[in-house]
Amino acid sequence: MNRGDPFEPGRIGPVKLSNRIIKSATSEGRSPEGLVTDELIDFHLDYVRGGVGMTTVAYCCVSKEGASAPGQILMSKRAAPGLSKLTDAVHAEGGAISAQLGHGGPVSSKKITGVTAMAPSRMVNPTSLEYCRQISAAEISGVIEHFRDAAVLAADCGFDAVELHFGHNYLPSSFLSPLFNRRRDSYGGGIDARSKLVREIAREVRTAVGGTIAVTAKISMDDGVPGGIDLAESLRTAQLLDADGNLDALELTQGSSVMKQMYLFRGDVPVRDFASVMPQPFKTGVYAFGRKMLGEYPYYNLYMLESARQFVPVMTRTQLILLGGITNYDHMSTGLNEGFDFVAMGRALLREPDLVNSIRDNRAKQTLCTHCNRCMYTVYGRTHCVLDPDAAFGTPDNVESLGMPSAARRAAASAPEIPRTTTDA
Template sequence: MTPVRTPSPFDPATLGPVRVPNRIIKAATSEGRSPEGLVTQDLIDFHLGFVRGGVGMTTIAYCCVSPEGKSAPGQIVMSPEAVPGLRRLADAVHAEGAAVSAQLGHAGPVGSKKITGVTPTSPSKFINPTSFEYCRPITRGEIAEVIEQFAAAAQVAVDAGLDAVELHFGHNYLPSAFLSPLLNRRKDEYGGDIDNRSRLVREIARAVRERVGDAIAVTAKISMIDGVPGGIKLAESLRTAQLLDADANLDAILLTQGSSVVRQMFLFRGDVPVEDFAALMKQPVKTGVRLFGKKVLGEFPYEDLYMLEAARQFIPVVKNSKLILLGGITNHDHMETGMREGFDFLAMGRGLLREPGLVNAVREDHGKQTLCTHCNRCMYTVYGRTHCVLDPESAYGPVATADAGGANGGAAGIPAPPGVSVRA
């Protein structure tokens, strides 16, 4: 028998109806480049940096399915008004030979009344331990509305010429909150055992697929473990993935971990930038962040490929959907490991914030090592214009030459609006 060749991370691949030039995806990370909730040239340039740097597909984050689904100011709401800007972004990415996806989400308990003007919702009554905001139980009628909002948002992506959508079923946003036994204590068909708690994500995926058909790829991001005591555990997330996969409405599942409600460092790993967060706050919050920031955010050491151990458990379970590995992928050895393990695509985040051209650099030099130090100081920049603090160009843009008519303006300020969560 001819041995099966392990694909290279740089091989072309298909994702549903989409042909992508390679298997590297720019993961969704907060951007802060749409202050009016619409695409800007700054946002387009942000994503062009990654596709010119070698990724096969880039992901726009975080696109809300409704105004009530926002988790921060200035996020794009997937509405007809957003279509022209999204189309410009898609056209620009396509001109570079790459693909583009939109991450679709509803914040639920990660949201804030200070941002949306309405009380955030959760599967059950809940007090957010980071923002101390009350979250009211979502009604069954509102659940039906949310499902329709996801489908309508996916149609906006089709209308804008995007290649894919990523349904955000992770990090304790509203769909993920239904998966959590800690946040979901409902007594109806959406609560109870994991099959019932998986009902909402299955209904969203089905509604989206029915709406868009094969016009675009449909993927989902799920938390394997949320890192919250009493929350999502691996055995139950395996069942959720199995149910979603059996429904055959998803082209791929991106495996993540962590929560945006509390212990956010379980997702990010590495240094905890407490002093940087504190510097953005006013008293008495500033002192509280310094005293309790590490306890709230959690402390978890960084390791290369730190999601691999949990993610490999999904390979024998998922039969119809392709799998995307995330977490601590920064060099060629990591990419090759992911391919050998049986994953179809690889997603990268912080390393690309530090070096948008990292994929091309690794392709040309397999010994290339990342410049990312895992300091996580990019986390606090989500309060403004997300960037790597070690890369001046990502913060302020390229330095203008004398021939260009003078220096560029400075970066936007970094306000610290209350209720804004660390997110990805």
């Protein structure tokens, strides 16, 4: 086998994939009642038909209080029929499908969940300015159980894999951050103690599902937040998870959904687009301070590779998935030749759902994605590339000047801070 060929079959745990290309989790906005819709099914079928080996359903909440945006799927019995319909549809097309399981923690909002958000220690989310209370030890046990139960439900509904969201300063990731985790119990202190929660979640999930499905996790190599997660400590967390042997693969990411959100995305900062959907006084605030809040970081191809390659020599049991600025055959091949087992793509696939097949047919194919990042603000409606709005809304008549329907504008008014996006590179 040519290790650098992304179109060679691959395996993650018990799951065989037709190739080594994964559609990363991108907030979808196609489950307004927290349930699977035909739109959501079609959204993922586009990527499977377009050639990816596995598609990922973004941010399935493990509990009601863990929601980070309106309309996210809640992993519950009520959602099970739709989830099964979704996995059946993907399997009928010969694809594999993963469910990203998450708890928002400090990224959650009382406006959405009806309860005060939780964090490792008391804090104020600097983007939303909402207070977050400290989670209790008993509640930590409950969160671990919620991840376990959500994984079991995913397996029962036919998912091939679950992705545990340990990144972007959502609840598990916030425990890894020395800035947000100032606890004095067994979950706080040095990095080994701060890694306790993610290790316990991974162990509980693996024990519950055994080898029936693949268990992966997304982890931030660093969050771009001063005083937050850094590369050295993230390497230590990854080594601990690897030694435990409860994960089949780690997808390496960067950035935070609490602050400096552009560190994940890199490239253009769509301040004007964000401001356009905000009510006053947030509109003026975003115009004035949006760039400072979001941060400005240049985009370049394979922008996570430099940090991610540090994980290759220290992983002995766990496969690695490379994310970040992967848009063509050479990028994919480079990642695989560097020692990664799979590559993941986000924005480029939003622009061209059939990009993988196009690359298979023409290895010189270049993406149409301009990294304008205007897909970021579409999380207020249905996540899509604004350069191809018909793909998101069905007919041009439904698209307003900014590629967002009036319903999405009303949703933005109820959650006016910078969006808690899980759209990945």
